[in-house]
Amino acid sequence: MTPDPIPARLAALKTATTPDLKAQWRELFDSEPPPFNRRYLESRLAYRIQELAYGGLKPETIKRLEQLGEELDGGDRKKRAMRLDRDRPIIGTRLIREWQGVEQVVTVTQGGFEWQGRPYQSLSAIARAITGTRWNGWVFFGLKNHRRAA
Structure with a gap:
């Protein structure tokens, strides 16, 4: 019997x-990789490798x-859309961005995001707090390429 590769x-x-x-990622998913952190890529690739080898x-x-999921959100369409939002990083993901020489760390939570111990509903609000100007939070943290979205 050959060992499992x-x-x-x-x-x-x-x-x-x-x-x-x-x-x-390109080979296994036949698409461009998302702009998430390395840990995300590793975990999704590991799942996909196993899924293809052993079945999903x-x-x-x-x-x-x-x-x-329906039981949890009571059939609420808005909550379901949030649950099915494939672009949203998974809970616990840490988004790291350096701004003016200072590393900024944001954690994805169940209800939104946390930065410097405070909860936020949106990444844009955090980006505004960091920079003092209006930003698209997804672009600021590298989760969305603004040129691709245009």
């Missing part, structure tokens, strides 16, 4: 360069997860 492939993600991770979630599991 998947664990070695997963371990190699930790030492791969970011350009290598992005190249793997069963359709009944996906259906059950959707049902649980």
